[in-house]
Amino acid sequence: MSKPLDVVMNDKTHRFEVTLGGETAFAEYVLHNGAMVLPHTVVPPAFEGKGVGSALAKAALGYAREHGLAVKPSCPFMAGYIMRHPEWQDLVHEDFRERLGLAA
Template sequence: MAEPSAVVMNDKTHRFEVTLDGETAYTEYVLHNGAIVLPHTLVPPAFEGKGVGSALAKAALGYARAHGLTVKPICPFIAGYIQKHPEWQDLVDPEFRGRLGLPA
């Protein structure tokens, strides 16, 4: 099986994507009023256990940090990733902090 390629930010589909053996894993995004909204992540079974979901989360959150955006993690996977990785918690938009059990 091929190694996952680097995560690509696809402006046309509004997704961070990784392609492997003809399949694509992705995290959708919407840029809105100084925030990046992350509504959905899809990781096909062929990608499971390969760190692809984490790579997608890191790419989306890294983009937010680099561009001074707050993060609105609607996607349960991204929300869970942030809860497990404190280094990203400062990015969470104030209205979402309570939903993740983070201090205001």
């Protein structure tokens, strides 16, 4: 994908969203007690391989970093993204570090 994706933080739906061609990919979030829970990510098949999932992850994790939030990645996609990108691993909440195989 040549142009940057426009990721929007939708406060009403509690999702980071990317809309392309009438379809929306999203990463749900819940803000709770100084943490951002990331429970679910949906990327429609038409978006696969276009960097949409990565853009959603970067937006969510970037928001968490900017606001001093620990991240609780209960979504397998988000957990996998964090495992593949060590620059985000310092954000992982202590309760989730062991399940991701990260040092305490």
